[in-house]
Amino acid sequence: MSALEEKIRLEERDRRLEEIATRLGVRAERGRRFAELTSLRVGGSIDWVISPETEAQAAAIVHELEQADIGWRALGSGSNVLADDGEHHYVVLSLSEMKGEVRVSGELVSVSAGYSLPRLCIDVARQGLTGIEGLGGIPGTVGGALWMNAGAYGHEIGTVTQTVRVAREGHVAEIPGDGVQWNYRHSSFKEGELLLGATLRLRPDDPEQIRARMDDAKSRRLATQPHGARSAGCFFKNPPASTTGTGKIIDEMGMKGARRGSAVVSPVHANFIVTEGENARAEDALALAEEIRERVRREQGIELEYEVELWRANQPAKQAEAESTAPEAEVDRKER
Numbered sequence: 001m002s003a004l005e006e007k008i009r010l011e012e013r014d015r016r017l018e019e020i021a022t023r024l025g026v027r028a029e030r031g032r033r034f035a036e037l038t039s040l041r042v043g044g045s046i047d048w049v050i051s052p053e054t055e056a057q058a059a060a061i062v063h064e065l066e067q068a069d070i071g072w073r074a075l076g077s078g079s080n081v082l083a084d085d086g087e088h089h090y091v092v093l094s095l096s097e098m099k100g101e102v103r104v105s106g107e108l109v110s111v112s113a114g115y116s117l118p119r120l121c122i123d124v125a126r127q128g129l130t131g132i133e134g135l136g137g138i139p140g141t142v143g144g145a146l147w148m149n150a151g152a153y154g155h156e157i158g159t160v161t162q163t164v165r166v167a168r169e170g171h172v173a174e175i176p177g178d179g180v181q182w183n184y185r186h187s188s189f190k191e192g193e194l195l196l197g198a199t200l201r202l203r204p205d206d207p208e209q210i211r212a213r214m215d216d217a218k219s220r221r222l223a224t225q226p227h228g229a230r231s232a233g234c235f236f237k238n239p240p241a242s243t244t245g246t247g248k249i250i251d252e253m254g255m256k257g258a259r260r261g262s263a264v265v266s267p268v269h270a271n272f273i274v275t276e277g278e279n280a281r282a283e284d285a286l287a288l289a290e291e292i293r294e295r296v297r298r299e300q301g302i303e304l305e306y307e308v309e310l311w312r313a314n315q316p317a318k319q320a321e322a323e324s325t326a327p328e329a330e331v332d333r334k335e336r
């Protein structure tokens, strides 16, 4: 497609998008950047950010986008995403306004995808429900946690998920949690699936004991991870065949404190890459990550796999990706 044809296509897309957002009463913004929307505080411009507030609205809007052949990606709190510095010509469906209300009925807890995971952990602990207190220190939304089967300190969200609400043909549909494969930092949801909410099945326990376990997980986190730094948590997964964690492997290579421009290997936890400065660049974080992978490959014979998701500006977004003939290998979303 020539530059002129691409410009005309995008203008037509913009008109469609404005019409859809107005009709459905959903906020649509231009001029946002990934640097404002991700915890690493890096990343380039986004054509559109659309922020539904209810599950029904989100289901409707994603259906309309698909009908209009407009590519999109879902974003929660952006705490597991490294978006590159380029111009991202797709729609970001921001779910962080879709908070809804937590509904508790006995041991069942229903929550929308945009609800904060740490907040939910506090809410259910107060209600005397156990099963997710280990997740209390994981930043992000419930939707992001479901997508990557977030886990910490012996708990994983997938193991307590009874049902997941997803968008289907413009409506909210419910699927059983045991129909989803929940693996290490990975779920079997496919590109193009929008998660709207979930019902968790927890167990009753003494609120004080739950709170004590949550505090314990918090202090262990504070002792071992950088606090208040701009990161995306662990950058790489732990290698399946190794008994040594990735953080320790990188640390033993003497890479704590290694720097590429605005990106640094955290001196506190070597599997955390943190960014610094007003104009930090994704390119620096990526270069540092690749340097780490190269050294680990050379010195340990281990192929590190990204835990953080790499979003490329020149890579098709979800819906376009599902329909494209692009080879699987070009998709940076490991294992997904």
Ligand SMILES: Cc1cc2nc3c(=O)[nH]c(=O)nc-3n(C[C@H](O)[C@H](O)[C@H](O)COP(=O)(O)OP(=O)(O)OC[C@H]3O[C@@H](n4cnc5c(N)ncnc54)[C@H](O)[C@@H]3O)c2cc1C
Pocket (backbone or CB within 6 Å): 039, 073, 074, 075, 076, 077, 078, 079, 080, 081, 095, 113, 137, 138, 139, 140, 141, 142, 143, 144, 145, 146, 147, 148, 149, 150, 151, 152, 185, 193, 194, 195, 196, 231, 232, 233, 234, 309
């Ligand atoms: C300091 C720090 C510590 C961390 N510690 C941990 C930890 O201990 N354990 C752990 O597992 N993770 C950890 N993380 C990573 C991150 O917090 C989790 O992965 C979190 O669950 C991501 O949620 P999010 O809302 O930020 O998702 P995002 O980063 O916004 O998105 C992550 C992925 O989920 C998809 N997604 C998000 N919402 C939806 C939706 N509603 N529908 C469809 N797809 C969706 C996105 O498209 C993207 O592919 C840490 C991160 C930080 C910054």
